[in-house]
Amino acid sequence: MPAKKSHAMLLGSFLLFGSSALMAAPSASMLANTCAGCHGTNGISVGPASPTIAGKSAEYLKEVMEGYKSGDRHATIMNRIAKGYTDEEIALMADYYAALPFESAAEKQTFDSAKIEAGSKLYKKNCSKCHDENGTLAEDDSGILGGQWLPYLQFTMVDYRSGRSEMTKKMKKKVEKLNDEEIESVLQFFASQK
Ligand code: HEC
Numbered sequence: 058m059p060a061k062k063s064h065a066m067l068l069g070s071f072l073l074f075g076s077s078a079l080m081a082a083p084s085a086s087m088l089a090n091t092c093a094g095c096h097g098t099n100g101i102s103v104g105p106a107s108p109t110i111a112g113k114s115a116e117y118l119k120e121v122m123e124g125y126k127s128g129d130r131h132a133t134i135m136n137r138i139a140k141g142y143t144d145e146e147i148a149l150m151a152d153y154y155a156a157l158p159f160e161s162a163a164e165k166q167t168f169d170s171a172k173i174e175a176g177s178k179l180y181k182k183n184c185s186k187c188h189d190e191n192g193t194l195a196e197d198d199s200g201i202l203g204g205q206w207l208p209y210l211q212f213t214m215v216d217y218r219s220g221r222s223e224m225t226k227k228m229k230k231k232v233e234k235l236n237d238e239e240i241e242s243v244l245q246f247f248a249s250q251k
């Protein structure tokens with residue numbers, strides 16, 4: 058009898074788990090419908106101020122959305138949007154977008170090649186430790202800067218440097234060493250990655 062009972066319990070929890078897993082996929086994509094107007098179909102933004110969000114790590118996406126929700130991260134619009142979602146829904150959307158492929162916006166933008174060159178050197182010295190592989194690596198949980206929309210990166214850096222959004226201490230130390238032109242160069246370097 059006890060053996061039978063535990064078998065039934067196992068089966069019960071399997072069914073429970075199975076059905077919630079089945080429901081998770083459609084509800085994540087339903088939630089993501091709301092985001093598509095600004096972040097594009099499948100999280101690839103047509104720019105320029107809304108970032109591409111596909112392909113970043115789930116950890117990063119979750120952290121950023123929570124920062125918007127709490128107000129720690131400055132935003133023009135995302136603070137209000139993030140407040141409308143529970144932590145579970147945010148986690149669901151983070152997993153959903155993390156699983157989609159990132160697509161570079163470099164070819165849709167124009168750059169100054171001298172700035173890219175200067176930016177490349179500044180990058181290696183100051184940013185490469187945490188934004189690995191020219192900022193294209195999702196696994197370092199620092200977002201994806203390589204191939205992002207330049208205006209989005211510029212607005213974000215204004216928020217960081219003015220203190221409206223908080224940087225990690227170590228990033229702050231590096232960013233504070235750079236002047237406006239150097240920041241512009243390093244952002245052009247990032248955005249130009251294909
Ligand atoms: C009305 C347009 C709009 C909608 C709708 C919208 N966003 Fe955003 N999103 C933005 C803008 C603009 C930014 C840049 C921050 C800001 O100014 O608010 C942003 C930033 C973000 C970022 C930060 C990206 C990064 O690299 O740090 C994430 C993540 C994000 N949005 C997720 C979402 C999700 C998930 C939804 C759907 C629930 C959504 N957004 C809906 C416009 C929008």
Ligand code: HEC
Nearest residue numbers: 183184187199200201210213223224225227228231232243
């Ligand atoms: C010590 C690690 C570290 C260093 C060094 C660093 N960063 Fe970051 N950076 C991060 C982390 C972690 C995040 C994501 C969390 C956050 O917003 O604070 C981030 C986020 C960013 C973002 C926002 C990404 C987005 O999609 O919204 C920009 C822009 C950025 N960094 C630029 C730079 C630049 C430029 C440098 C070099 C001058 C640099 N970082 C150096 C760790 C670092």
